Amino acid sequence: MTTTLNAGIDDQLKTLNRKLVCLDVDGTLVDHYGHMSPVIREAAAAAVQAGHELVVATGRSLGATLPIVELLGIDRGYAVCSNGGVTVQIHAGSNGGYTVIDRRSFDPAPALRALRERLPNAKYALEDIEGNFLSTERFQDASFGVEAVGVSFGELLEAEAVRLVVFSTDATAEEFGEAVESIGLHGVTYSVGWTAWLDIAAHGVTKASGLENIREIVGISQRDAVAIGDGRNDIEMLQWAGRGVAMGQAPDEVKAAADEVTATVEEDGAAAVLRSLV
Numbered sequence: 001m002t003t004t005l006n007a008g009i010d011d012q013l014k015t016l017n018r019k020l021v022c023l024d025v026d027g028t029l030v031d032h033y034g035h036m037s038p039v040i041r042e043a044a045a046a047a048v049q050a051g052h053e054l055v056v057a058t059g060r061s062l063g064a065t066l067p068i069v070e071l072l073g074i075d076r077g078y079a080v081c082s083n084g085g086v087t088v089q090i091h092a093g094s095n096g097g098y099t100v101i102d103r104r105s106f107d108p109a110p111a112l113r114a115l116r117e118r119l120p121n122a123k124y125a126l127e128d129i130e131g132n133f134l135s136t137e138r139f140q141d142a143s144f145g146v147e148a149v150g151v152s153f154g155e156l157l158e159a160e161a162v163r164l165v166v167f168s169t170d171a172t173a174e175e176f177g178e179a180v181e182s183i184g185l186h187g188v189t190y191s192v193g194w195t196a197w198l199d200i201a202a203h204g205v206t207k208a209s210g211l212e213n214i215r216e217i218v219g220i221s222q223r224d225a226v227a228i229g230d231g232r233n234d235i236e237m238l239q240w241a242g243r244g245v246a247m248g249q250a251p252d253e254v255k256a257a258a259d260e261v262t263a264t265v266e267e268d269g270a271a272a273v274l275r276s277l278v
Helices: 002-016 038-049 062-071 109-118 153-158 173-183 207-218 232-240 252-257 269-275
Strands: 020-023 053-057 076-081 086-091 098-103 123-128 133-135 161-167 188-192 197-202 225-229 243-246
Touching: 020 207, 038 053, 038 269, 053 062, 053 207, 062 076, 062 086, 062 098, 076 207, 086 207, 109 123, 109 153, 109 161, 109 173, 123 153, 173 188, 173 197, 188 232, 207 225, 207 232, 225 232, 225 269, 232 243, 232 252, 243 252
Parallel strands: 020 053, 020 225, 053 076, 225 243
Antiparallel strands: 076 086, 086 098, 123 133, 123 161, 161 197, 188 197
16 A cells, blocks of 8 residues: 555656656757767656656657657657657657647748859758658758658749758858848748758747647646757757756857756767756
8 A cells, every 4th residue: 555655656746847858859869970879868768757758859850850759769749840840749659650740831932042042052952741852952961851852943942841951062150141141031930050051940930839839738837848959940949948958069159048058969968967857
């Protein structure tokens, strides 16, 4: 009888202390070679065991997100992909283990026209509403999750996009960012990455907007949301969470958006944050 009572108390404590733990992938859970250390996997498993809701929130498209969810051992829950453009419910065992519960699309043509005028040698790719990737210049990246199909620039203009990616080899990330700012994109949300890499989503769509939808579903307060990330596309997420944590190698503006800074990805900084929740 005592054992049953203690178990019930433990379950109540888990519910009371339950956190929504929002995890960026590249530069947070995996290093720049795409490797996830056993330390991260063990810390994530312990956080799940403690009753927390772990959500992968990434710029990666769905096909490149699911392997990370599997590595973490998450067989139920949610994931935010394409910087908030696609939200899925994870349920191992049917339909490939997930159901798309939200998809936000936009017309990429105005942004594409403005960008091509300013960055004529850039490469372009977009994720359409069916999860396919269309690209120019034989543009392919692991974050797409599928092999991109080569198309003309005109065909890109006619597609409906969930995610638009622009890559330039002619500029540094800083110069690329300045060029993008000068264009004055309207009606879209965008962020510039570590390299001259631009991710564009529908207006108002960010990792934070996707996570807010999940937060409402799971019934965890915003002050009990913990977010960890290292990129400029994580800034809104870090500001939204009750506890925003920047990785040690993050750019200064990302660190400034966070409540605290952990160690670098090479030092398993995310694991230290996960262990603090157990």
